[in-house]
Amino acid sequence: MKFLPLVWKNIWRRKFRTVFTLLSIFIAFVLFGILMTIRYSFAFGVEIAGADRLVLIHKVSLIMPLPVSYQTRLQQTKGVEVASHQTWFGGIYQDPSNFFANIAVEPEPFLKIYPEFVLPPEQVQAWRNDRQGAIVGRDLAQRFGWKLGDRVPLTAAIWLPKGGGTTWEFNIVGIYDGGDTVDKTQMFFRYDYLDENRARGQGQVGWYVVKISDPAQAVDLSRTFDEMFANSAAETKTTTEKGFIEGFAKQIGDIGSIMVAISSTVLVMFGLVAASTMAQSVRERTSELAVLKTLGFSGPMILTLVLAESLFIAFTGGLLGLGLAWLFVQGGDPTNGMLPIFVLPPRDVVMGIALMALIGMLAGLMPAIAAMRLKITDALRRT
Amino acid sequence: MQWIKQTLAVLALNIRTIPQRLSSSGVAIVGIAGVVVVFVSVLSIAAGFAAAMQSSGSPDRALVMRSGADSEMTSGLSGTDVDVIKQAPGIRREGQAPLAAAELVVIIDLPKIVSPDAPANVPVRGIGPESIPLRSEFSIVEGRMFKFGTNEVIAGRAAKGQFVHLNVGDTIVSGQNRWDVVGTFESDGGVAETEIWIDARTLQGAYRRGNTYQSLLARLESRESYDAFRDWLTSNPQLNVSIRRENEYYASQSQTLTRLIRTIGFGIAALMGIGAVFGAILTMYTAVATRAREIATLRALGFNTGSVLVSVLAESMVLGLIGGTIGGAAAYLGFNGYQTSTMNFQTFSQVAFAFRVTPQLLALGLFYALLMGLIGGLFPAIRAARLPIPVALREL
Numbered sequence: 001m002k003f004l005p006l007v008w009k010n011i012w013r014r015k016f017r018t019v020f021t022l023l024s025i026f027i028a029f030v031l032f033g034i035l036m037t038i039r040y041s042f043a044f045g046v047e048i049a050g051a052d053r054l055v056l057i058h059k060v061s062l063i064m065p066l067p068v069s070y071q072t073r074l075q076q077t078k079g080v081e082v083a084s085h086q087t088w089f090g091g092i093y094q095d096p097s098n099f100f101a102n103i104a105v106e107p108e109p110f111l112k113i114y115p116e117f118v119l120p121p122e123q124v125q126a127w128r129n130d131r132q133g134a135i136v137g138r139d140l141a142q143r144f145g146w147k148l149g150d151r152v153p154l155t156a157a158i159w160l161p162k163g164g165g166t167t168w169e170f171n172i173v174g175i176y177d178g179g180d181t182v183d184k185t186q187m188f189f190r191y192d193y194l195d196e197n198r199a200r201g202q203g204q205v206g207w208y209v210v211k212i213s214d215p216a217q218a219v220d221l222s223r224t225f226d227e228m229f230a231n232s233a234a235e236t237k238t239t240t241e242k243g244f245i246e247g248f249a250k251q252i253g254d255i256g257s258i259m260v261a262i263s264s265t266v267l268v269m270f271g272l273v274a275a276s277t278m279a280q281s282v283r284e285r286t287s288e289l290a291v292l293k294t295l296g297f298s299g300p301m302i303l304t305l306v307l308a309e310s311l312f313i314a315f316t317g318g319l320l321g322l323g324l325a326w327l328f329v330q331g332g333d334p335t336n337g338m339l340p341i342f343v344l345p346p347r348d349v350v351m352g353i354a355l356m357a358l359i360g361m362l363a364g365l366m367p368a369i370a371a372m373r374l375k376i377t378d379a380l381r382r383t
Numbered sequence: 384m385q386w387i388k389q390t391l392a393v394l395a396l397n398i399r400t401i402p403q404r405l406s407s408s409g410v411a412i413v414g415i416a417g418v419v420v421v422f423v424s425v426l427s428i429a430a431g432f433a434a435a436m437q438s439s440g441s442p443d444r445a446l447v448m449r450s451g452a453d454s455e456m457t458s459g460l461s462g463t464d465v466d467v468i469k470q471a472p473g474i475r476r477e478g479q480a481p482l483a484a485a486e487l488v489v490i491i492d493l494p495k496i497v498s499p500d501a502p503a504n505v506p507v508r509g510i511g512p513e514s515i516p517l518r519s520e521f522s523i524v525e526g527r528m529f530k531f532g533t534n535e536v537i538a539g540r541a542a543k544g545q546f547v548h549l550n551v552g553d554t555i556v557s558g559q560n561r562w563d564v565v566g567t568f569e570s571d572g573g574v575a576e577t578e579i580w581i582d583a584r585t586l587q588g589a590y591r592r593g594n595t596y597q598s599l600l601a602r603l604e605s606r607e608s609y610d611a612f613r614d615w616l617t618s619n620p621q622l623n624v625s626i627r628r629e630n631e632y633y634a635s636q637s638q639t640l641t642r643l644i645r646t647i648g649f650g651i652a653a654l655m656g657i658g659a660v661f662g663a664i665l666t667m668y669t670a671v672a673t674r675a676r677e678i679a680t681l682r683a684l685g686f687n688t689g690s691v692l693v694s695v696l697a698e699s700m701v702l703g704l705i706g707g708t709i710g711g712a713a714a715y716l717g718f719n720g721y722q723t724s725t726m727n728f729q730t731f732s733q734v735a736f737a738f739r740v741t742p743q744l745l746a747l748g749l750f751y752a753l754l755m756g757l758i759g760g761l762f763p764a765i766r767a768a769r770l771p772i773p774v775a776l777r778e779l
Contacts, residue, residue: 020665024414027658031651038647060558061490061504063456063731064590096453099639099728157457166451233591235558237492250501251726251733258723262424269417270658273410277665280406334646 003301007308014281018313021277025317025359026324028270029352033325035260035267036348041339042256043249051215052081053113055244056208056225059235065204066234068195073228074210079221081213084109085205087191091154091168093144100140102154102187103206104194113211116178123148123174131193135174137184139332139340146172159198168197185340209241271355274317275363278310282367289371290379299372306371310364311357318356322349389686393694398701400674407669411699412706414662415755418655419710419748424718425648426747427738429641432725435736436637439573440630442606444517447599447616450625454636454730455488455598460624462594467621468601473612475602477516483601484514487583489590490732491557493546495724503724505546506732507536508575509583509596517602518570526551526566531582537566539576541735545724549579560589574633577724577735600629636729656755659706663759667699671767678767679775688768695764696757703756707749714748715740 011018056074058064066085074083087104107127111117119127119135127133136146146152150172161168170189178184195202212221222238229236239247249256282289289302297305326344333342401408440446447468452458460468465485474481487509492502512531515521529535538549548555548564555562562581570576587593603609613626671678678691724735 016668017665020661024658024661024665027654027661031654031658034654035651058558059492060590061492061502063490063504090457092453097638155451157451157453160451231559247501250495250498251503258428262421269413270655273413273662276406277410339643 021274022317024274026321029318029321030325033322037329037344039260040345041341050241052212053241054210054238055241056236056238059237068203068205079217081211082109082112083210085208087206090157100185104191105188116182117176118178119174119176126173130173132171133173134170134189135176136187138177139184141175161197162199180343183340271359278363279367286379290376293376303368303372306368307364311360314356314360322352390690390693394697397698407666411663411666411702414659415703415706415752416710418659419707419752420714422652423714423744423748426744427740429644431736431739433637433641436633438571440633442628442630444629445601446629446632447624447626450623456730458597460596468599471615473608475604484511485596485599486510487597504732507579509586510580511583520571522569523566524569529565535565536562536579536581537568538579540569541576545735659755660759667760667763671763675775679772683772692764692768695767696760699760700756703752707752711745711748
């Protein structure tokens with residue numbers, strides 16, 4: 001501990017170089033934080049998908065409809081807690097570039113299946129009472145400045161209203177909230193409103209979500225469901241919600257992972273460059289280290305001194321960078337709805353801290369070991 | 384003249400001594416090269432996707448969809464609609480028959496070759512006999528065209544490369560349907576190459592679509608006849624449709640994804656650029672510091688401050704140039720032509736495309752590299768020019 005002032009002095013002996021090394025590491029970790037956030041966003045939050053939820057889609061593909069009559073049969077199956085259906089509406093608010101997900105659901109079972117959507121009880125009641133009622137996520141409400149009681153028109157892209165025209169009207173009766181990893185950019189409205197007023201497609205739904213009582217039964221139940229509807233007009237394919245989201249993320253393909261891979265490689269390069277600069281500063285001081293040894297500093301002591309210095313730089317730059325990235329991410333999705341889940345996962349924060357330790361060690365260890373093994377006479381003769 | 388000669392002399396001196404400062408110059412070069420690799424390769428994704436979309440449509444063709452539909456997926460046209468539309472003026476006719484075809488698209492799940500466990504949304508397009516002469520860029524490259532009225536299909540070249548079971552002779556199993564693949568087709572590298580084509584009537588039957596379609600594609604008499612065609616259709620009270628030129632339709636579909644990739648690409652490159660500039664500043668300060676005496680000597684000999692300043696800047700830009708060239712070459716060798724596919728959110732279907740490292744992107748990368756070199760060299764250059772001669776001569 002008493003050598004801290006010595007370490008401190010050594011760090012700032014070339015202020016200029018230290019400041020810029022710190023800055024490079026700082027930038028590298030700002031980037032790291034943001035990249036990990038983007039990567040997580042491209043994975044559609046697969047890590048938080050409920051293990052107790054199964055998704056049933058049409059065997060041909062997600063866009064084919066299923067009959068509403070499956071509901072009763074699913075609900076009666078042993079091991080099923082709640083079964084409910086959802087239907088993609090694809091409505092457009094003012095302009096196609098304002099894209100957000102709007103889905104027709106059955107309010108009560110829907111809220112039972114997704115307990116992570118937090119909605120005040122009086123708003124649940126309001127939704128139950130209003131056929132045209134819709135609930136929206138907090139982020140979505142913020143984006144368009146919607147308040148409770150607002151009337152929102154959507155232009156139909158798929159389901160035209162029976163009465164002619166292309167516009168459907170909704171009342172905002174609830175604004176749901178949830179933790180960091182909950183997508184708060186969606187709108188949900190009542191299926192009965194859709195079904196009674198659409199020009200065609202009565203009795204059709206998009207897909208089913210089933211909450212089961214025991215996640216261990218997921219595989220068996222999936223098979224049961226698919227066999228139940230085999231050889232019918234609409235055969236099904238059941239997966240866990242996690243599997244479903246993973247499959248969806250894979251459809252986006254390797255684009256996200258390629259971007260992250262390229263950038264991480266370069267990030268490692270940045271780290272190495274910073275490490276080489278730090279290593280150089282130790283090498284420049286070889287003769288000083290020899291003097292320290294002459295004064296009676298042991299090899300391990302010198303190793304510690306050098307490592308303390310490089311670790312200090314790596315952690316100071318890294319933590320500040322990661323901190324800034326975190327602040328940036330708190331500001332929310334900068335692309336206006338294209339990356340709905342925009343959070344820096346704690347797992348990646350831990351990984352970042354491990355990377356800082358790695359860079360600090362890499363930078364300090366080689367020259368430190370060299371310094372430790374130094375023969376005093378050689379080192380003093382060198383200059 | 385004198386000034387330029389001096390500058391060149393100092394610059395030559397600087398550049399000749401770069402090898403002696405290799406490790407410190409390396410910091411700047413590696414940093415700048417890294418930024419250029421990321422910048423160019425990320426933008427090449429967007430360029431490739433946009434290129435695939437742009438080569439998909441022709442301004443000579445018009446696409447008719449139900450009004451309000453933002454893509455073929457959400458559109459719907461009845462058989463009667465189609466009959467009415469085909470009578471519109473402005474459509475090219477061969478004899479009496481209009482060169483126009485009503486089509487429908489169904490998405491089926493097929494596994495990707497790279498991830499056989501996960502299904503991908505592959506579009507199956509039901510076409511009519513006019514669909515082929517309508518598209519002059521279409522050609523069969525392997526096998527033969529399917530026979531109308533059968534369960535035969537042909538697959539696009541890109542689809543065959545990305546998804547399993549699409550080789551000639553294979554059978555596609557989708558739900559209760561079996562389709563025999565009899566040919567592979569090309570279509571100028573456009574989106575259609577990620578599709579499977581089949582007789583529209585077979586497809587309607589298989590998925591209980593009755594006599595309905597999703598879009599109608601018409602070859603125009605000439606580019607100018609578009610307005611007449613559109614006005615006749617939009618003013619017809621029997622119809623509720625929207626009309627777009629085919630190329631504009633596809634271009635608008637690439638917007639969401641290209642914008643997302645470009646935002647990310649420029650954002651990351653800008654941040655990394657700051658890091659690389661720090662690297663360059665560090666390098667150039669070291670360069671100036673180690674040569675403080677030489678620089679002071681030159682100035683004592685009568686070289687003027689301007690030429691010292693410019694020479695340091697130029698050296699830094701040379702480092703930028705080297706970094707930019709290495710980075711551009713790495714991006715080109717590593718990513719140009721890389722085949723992949725992604726989901727187009729507007730149609731919910733897969734689109735295969737290749738990364739494209741275009742000359743414009745390389746030029747942009749090089750320009751960015753030079754800019755980083757310039758900014759990195761600025762402060763060290765000023766420092767070199769301002770160095771008090773006696774102090775510098777005494778140093779070391």
